[in-house]
Amino acid sequence: MLRIRDIEIDPKLVLAPMEGVTDVTFRRLIRQIGGCGLTVTEFIPAASLARGDVKFLRMAAFDPDESPIAIQIYGADPAVLAEAARVAEAKGAHILDLNMGCPSKQVCKNSGGSSLMKDIPHAQRIVRAMRAAVRIPFTVKMRAGWDASMRNAVDMARMCEDEGVEGLTVHWRTRADRYGGERDLGIIREVVEAVSVPVLANGDIVDIESAREAFAETGCAGLMIGRGAIRNPWVFAQISADMRGEEIPTVSLAERERVLLSYYEALRTTFKNDHGALGRMKKIARYFTRGVPEGDVLRSAIFYSTTVEQAYERIAEFFHGLREVEAGRPWTFTRAAPPPRRRGRQPQRTSPGTS
Numbered sequence: 001m002l003r004i005r006d007i008e009i010d011p012k013l014v015l016a017p018m019e020g021v022t023d024v025t026f027r028r029l030i031r032q033i034g035g036c037g038l039t040v041t042e043f044i045p046a047a048s049l050a051r052g053d054v055k056f057l058r059m060a061a062f063d064p065d066e067s068p069i070a071i072q073i074y075g076a077d078p079a080v081l082a083e084a085a086r087v088a089e090a091k092g093a094h095i096l097d098l099n100m101g102c103p104s105k106q107v108c109k110n111s112g113g114s115s116l117m118k119d120i121p122h123a124q125r126i127v128r129a130m131r132a133a134v135r136i137p138f139t140v141k142m143r144a145g146w147d148a149s150m151r152n153a154v155d156m157a158r159m160c161e162d163e164g165v166e167g168l169t170v171h172w173r174t175r176a177d178r179y180g181g182e183r184d185l186g187i188i189r190e191v192v193e194a195v196s197v198p199v200l201a202n203g204d205i206v207d208i209e210s211a212r213e214a215f216a217e218t219g220c221a222g223l224m225i226g227r228g229a230i231r232n233p234w235v236f237a238q239i240s241a242d243m244r245g246e247e248i249p250t251v252s253l254a255e256r257e258r259v260l261l262s263y264y265e266a267l268r269t270t271f272k273n274d275h276g277a278l279g280r281m282k283k284i285a286r287y288f289t290r291g292v293p294e295g296d297v298l299r300s301a302i303f304y305s306t307t308v309e310q311a312y313e314r315i316a317e318f319f320h321g322l323r324e325v326e327a328g329r330p331w332t333f334t335r336a337a338p339p340p341r342r343r344g345r346q347p348q349r350t351s352p353g354t355s
């Protein structure tokens with residue numbers, strides 16, 4: 001049983017905060033499928049939340065039945081973070097989370113995110129101010145350290161616990177690793193052994209095997225899953241079934257298609273126009289397509305679509321092809337080509353990528 005103070009997180013699996021992904025629509029999708037014990041908002045800049053900026057207040061919004069929910073904020077100024085923490089509490093968050101993991105240059109330049117890993121005294125001022133500002137449970141999400149020469153998650157975790165932080169998530173990568181680096185869960189185990197608050201393990205947990213490994217190798221209290229949940233939104237249901245010793249739910253091609261399309265349709269209603277919605281669809285496709293056979297074909301189909309309708313048609317055709325193959329009938333998959341560039345228009349910035 002995982003508890004952050006009196007908040008029960010059952011199953012002990014948490015959807016990671018992911019900017020540009022884990023908005024209320026994505027979180028709804030994950031909650032409908034089930035198996036996730038806690039959802040977290042995308043990170044929200046403390047200054048904007050403290051100012052009451054409408055766009056960011058909307059980012060902090062959640063469904064009435066979304067429980068428990070953590071609101072994550074980031075920033076560098078203790079007073080501003082404390083004020084944003086109050087706003088998050090007033091919005092009804094069950095847990096307040098501080099981001100000490102974001103590697104982005106922009107965030108680190110302003111001394112927020114993972115750059116706090118370089119400066120424990122400053123991080124301490126922030127944590128102390130936030131702790132004093134709210135009554136709700138308070139957690140911190142951090143990386144293993146700044147770089148290979150500064151893997152100081154244990155010191156940071158001890159400081160956090162001393163200041164009243166009630167739960168920690170540790171991503172095994174340092175800031176310098178960004179999304180690469182050599183998998184090393186040892187640092188998470190060290191943190192687990194150093195503090196008595198619950199510690200969640202994070203980083204490349206994508207299926208039952210990696211979940212079992214993370215529990216066994218770190219002794220963590222729970223797992224946080226990010227990209228694995230975009231690739232396979234059923235990952236929580238599958239891991240939690242495994243933890244209970246139950247049969248692992250399998251997902252048919254028809255179900256994958258239905259979920260992708262209904263999620264896209266839900267996304268569409270949240271954007272002002274289809275251009276924005278299509279951009280988000282492409283972002284999701286980058287990960288989701290890794291969970292289906294011939295995923296690169298589906299990825300190019302979505303990436304090179306110029307309208308939402310075209311994307312839908314291509315998705316339908318792609319899944320039809322997969323079903324034909326499944327039924328033993330011949331089918332040739334063809335990768336979509338980039339659309340011709342229109343004169344006077346900027347070339348598309350996105351590409352199917354490989355990650």
Ligand SMILES: Cc1cc2nc3c(=O)[nH]c(=O)nc-3n(C[C@H](O)[C@H](O)[C@H](O)COP(=O)(O)O)c2cc1C
Binds near residue numbers: 041171224
């Ligand atoms: C698209 C994207 C956006 C992210 N945004 C956030 C964020 O807003 N806050 C945060 O703490 N971490 C953020 N992360 C990091 C994830 O929460 C997580 O720590 C990281 O992806 C490693 O876990 P994973 O291997 O399960 O994805 C983001 C990651 C991705 C891929």
